[in-house]
Amino acid sequence: MSEEPALSDLRLIARAWWILALLGLISIAAGVIVLARPSTSLAALAVICGVFLLVDGIFELTWALFDPEQNRGLVAVYGVVTAIVGVILIRHPTHSVVAIALLLGLWLIAAGLLRVFRVFAEPGRGVWSALLAVLELIAGIVIVSSPNIGVATLALLIGLSLVIRGVGACIAAWMFRSLAHAEEVARPGAALPT
Secondary structure, three states: OOHHHHHHHHHHHHHOHHHHHHHHHHHHHHHHHHHHOOOOOHHHHHHHHHHHHHHHHHHHHHHHHHOOOOOHHHHHHHHHHHHHHHHHHHHOOOOOHHHHHHHHHHHHHHHHHHHHHHHHHOHHHOHHHHHHHHHHHHHHHHHHHOOOOOHHHHHHHHHHHHHHHHHHHHHHHHHHHHHHHHHHHHOOOOOOOO
């Protein structure tokens, strides 16, 4: 009896696969922009990352509302922190490399820790999620341990993290899309695929 509501929530999430795909594409685009011009000004790097973090924070908050798991509070807190860091980067993009590096490094550490927690809390998360968690933690630790790194190095680390995160989101969206499609085909009275 308790399995049916969880299955219903999973179906609802699976139908919203396109939101995850959109977030993944935005992440890849932001990462490619940052990687294509790693020597761009600090303000441009801060604004690009800020916009992505704001969108990601809103997505995480929305996900926390519909997520059938018990970790919704943790995901919501992460979403709020991500959105706040995004707004700070957008509103104050001309601060020093050290301040922006610390903000982005701390965000990467928080994202990596949340992902590690999810991997251990949900055994079906897979190797890709664990690998991404480790990469985000390493990038965050490297940035926080040397916050006075140059803009180009910061851009390289952040750009790679955004691209990897985006690819992971697109892969997850594709799996959700397949799940939603399989559910539509299996529904009684559904038209058979041609």
